[in-house]
Amino acid sequence: GDSVTQMEGPVTLSEEAFLTINCTYTATGYPSLFWYVQYPGEGLQLLLKATKADDKGSNKGFEATYRKETTSFHLEKGSVQVSDSAVYFCAPRGSSNTGKLIFGQGTTLQVKP
């Protein structure tokens, strides 16, 4: 079945620092890959996605590249802000379409002014 391993947190950075959150996955067939973000007290929302190898998903200054050869989808941002403090989840969605949708354990990011 599908599985995902995320970098353990919490990650604490100063404002304007560079961010990387690692994610590796196993999934059936040719998966689509997603990063979701959860702000305090809210549900998850889509941050970005990529649906084929070498695609780069991007949104709000965050980027992640679909690396099929290393089964990875690492999240990066060049300069984090206090408002980026949240929990980030990586999620592969296998192409076998069983319907099952699983998430990594989440990585908590805290950005200090």
Place this chain on the structure above:
Amino acid sequence: NAGVTQTPKFRVLKTGQSMTLLCAQDMNHEYMYWYRQDPGMGLRLIHYSVGEGTTAKGEVPDGYNVSRLKKQNFLLGLESAAPSQTSVYFCASSGGQPRTEAFFGQGTRLTVV
């Protein structure tokens, strides 16, 4: 546009009591999911459904039952609540294609005393 709506938002139960959590989506999505979120455990899939009248077990189904009598609704039941079921519960829905993202409700905070 409501998206995914969970009812109730908060609830306190006594051990042994029963309750039903309601999830409603207005996006005509085929797939619906129930997760629980606990500190340090990420999101764990309880049950899911790939269409009206269908349900399937996720990673942690014990102690829960579900029903999907209508496409737009997915109910999560606790027949005899236990303190170990104290958690934040999230419902999500998605389209049937692997490249489509999931949409989440705002969560239900359940405390069992």
